[in-house]
Every structure is written in structure tokens, then in C-alpha cells.
Amino acid sequence: MSENISEVDYREVIEYSLDPLIIHTNNRIIYINQAAETFFRTNKEDVMDKSPLDIFQDSSKSAISNRIQAAYDRPAEIIEERIFRWDGTEVDVELYCHPVLLGDTKAIQTYVKDISDNKQYEKRQQDMQKAINELSATIVPVLDEIGILPLTGKIDQDQAAQILEVIPNKVQAQSISYLIIDFSGVYTLDNVVIDNLFRIYNVLSLLGVQPIITGLRPDLAVEATSLNMDLSSFETMATVKEALSSFGLTANLDSA
Incomplete structure (x- = not known):
């Protein structure tokens, strides 16, 4: 019973977190929370099974792909990137990735922080x-x-x-x-x-x-x-x- 409560609490925490969150595995997005829907100007249904690399500029995709592969084993350092929302607009963000285990499946949990105001300043x-x-x-x-x-x-x-x-x-x-x-x-x-x-x-x-x-x-x-x-x-x-x-x-x- 306590395990089920913990699982429900965890899902609610990430779903209603104010920080945009994306979970992906094998180059497929399997979950985004409400904050990510708002930030990326999309909805869950439209991004399910899309590649997480789709939000990155072409010049960054190779390095980000390598970073994702490494993050399956250990948390990645925070980096700054300019990415695309799903409506095509660009935004400067900080990205933090770390591995999570969903049953027997390894996945990556990526937090996104908008730093546009900082960049403009x-x-x-x-x-x-x-x-x-x-x-x-x-x-x-x-x-x-x-x-x-x-x-x-x-x-x-x-x-x-x-x-x-x-x-x-x-x-x-x-x-x-x-x-x-x-x-x-x-x-x-x-x-x-x-x-x-x-x-x-x-x-x-x-x-x-x-x-x-x-x-x-x-x-x-x-x-x-x-x-x-x-x-x-x-x-x-x-x-x-x-x-x-x-x-x-x-x-x-x-x-x-």
C-alpha cells in the first residue's frame, strides 16, 4: 500500500511541478508534464514517440545525442542551449539530464529551465x-x-x-x-x-x-x-x- 502511495505521490509531484520535465528512452519521448506542455506550446499527445532531438538545432544534435547516451549511466552536467519549441520559436534554456529506471527500462529524465530573461539581461x-x-x-x-x-x-x-x-x-x-x-x-x-x-x-x-x-x-x-x-x-x-x-x-x- 505504501509503495502505491509513493508512486502516486511521485507522479503527482512531477506532473504538477512548475519545472518543465521530459522523460525519454531509446530516442522517444514517453512523457512530458504540464509545465513542459505549456513551455513547449504543445500537448502530450502531439509529442509522444517524437525524438527529443527534434527540439535542438542541427548543429547541436550530434553532441546532444552523445550526451543522452552517456546520461543513461550517470547524470549529465547542466548545459545551456538554444532550442526550439514545437511551434518553431526559439528559446535559451538550461538542461539537466539524469537516468531513471522505469521497471526494467532505462530512461532519461530531462529538466528544462528557461533562461531567456537572463540572456537578454x-x-x-x-x-x-x-x-x-x-x-x-x-x-x-x-x-x-x-x-x-x-x-x-x-x-x-x-x-x-x-x-x-x-x-x-x-x-x-x-x-x-x-x-x-x-x-x-x-x-x-x-x-x-x-x-x-x-x-x-x-x-x-x-x-x-x-x-x-x-x-x-x-x-x-x-x-x-x-x-x-x-x-x-x-x-x-x-x-x-x-x-x-x-x-x-x-x-x-x-x-x-
Whole structure:
């Protein structure tokens, strides 16, 4: 009697669980719960005996098939995938598979978690970070052929790589011959970032642009030296004003 009650309770638990659940064996779906019907926009009758691989993109099917075979013996790690609902719409999910025994038959129980909102949030964050990185790589034109690249805040590896990627194109598009790279607003750099930023100097020189580094604090200079960078080969000045005065511009700018 207790075994029958346990079996009924178990079936009710998975049937009314809020998490979509699919049970399949020998590449055939043999059960989905109500949450899965709602999530996949289908019903039990329409998916019975269908292949669980039908929800996956063609590029993923081979790997998923191997994963399913392995899951008959041990639980599989949670993975992220973009899958198809039965109405053809796509959705990002986490999948967790583990083996179950139905009488003498081995089967796979697969839990599905919708992570679309998380993915959209990550995309918004990435877009925002990209915009910030673009802003960090903004050249301020001073006069013809002279521009300033003001670096501010904490420059991380992504921002440094973005600057290295876009600045060469920007100096050419803006016909910059002299670029003042100002570090005075930077408060944190690590070794990898310093290496990327100083590559900009070499790239600009190869393009015929004269870089001038300003605002390089002693601690940043020490960090650069520890990377075997010979600062004596770079043109450096204490401030942007000093760099502009070397072009005879400060008097003109002060009176403007």
C-alpha cells in the first residue's frame, strides 16, 4: 500500500511541478508534464514517440545525442542551449539530464529551465559595456591633425582591447597626425591592460601618427617598466597642457 502511495505521490509531484520535465528512452519521448506542455506550446499527445532531438538545432544534435547516451549511466552536467519549441520559436534554456529506471527500462529524465530573461539581461549588459568601451576610445579633436585620447577610471582588459582595435581607424578617419594619450584620469591598471595600451603607441607610430603620453603617474610608470617597456623610447609629458604648449597651442586655447 505504501509503495502505491509513493508512486502516486511521485507522479503527482512531477506532473504538477512548475519545472518543465521530459522523460525519454531509446530516442522517444514517453512523457512530458504540464509545465513542459505549456513551455513547449504543445500537448502530450502531439509529442509522444517524437525524438527529443527534434527540439535542438542541427548543429547541436550530434553532441546532444552523445550526451543522452552517456546520461543513461550517470547524470549529465547542466548545459545551456538554444532550442526550439514545437511551434518553431526559439528559446535559451538550461538542461539537466539524469537516468531513471522505469521497471526494467532505462530512461532519461530531462529538466528544462528557461533562461531567456537572463540572456537578454546579459545582452543588455554587454551592449552597455560596449558603449562604455566605445566612449573610452573617443578622440577629442583639438585642432587640425591634433587629438586627445582621455583615458579615465578603471581600464579593464576588454576596454584596453577595444581601444587597441578602434583607435587606429579613428585616427585615420579624423586625419590625426598627433595623438595625446592622457593617463591622468586612470586609477587602476593591471599588467595585461598596460601591455595592450602601450601597444597602441607602437601601432600609431607605424601608421605615421605621433603619440604623446601624458599624465603617467609614477606607479603606472613603474608597472610599465616591470613589463620591460622602455619608456625612454616614448614621448612623454607631465600634462596635456604641457603637450599642447609644445605645439604652441595653449595660448590660443586659453584665449578662445
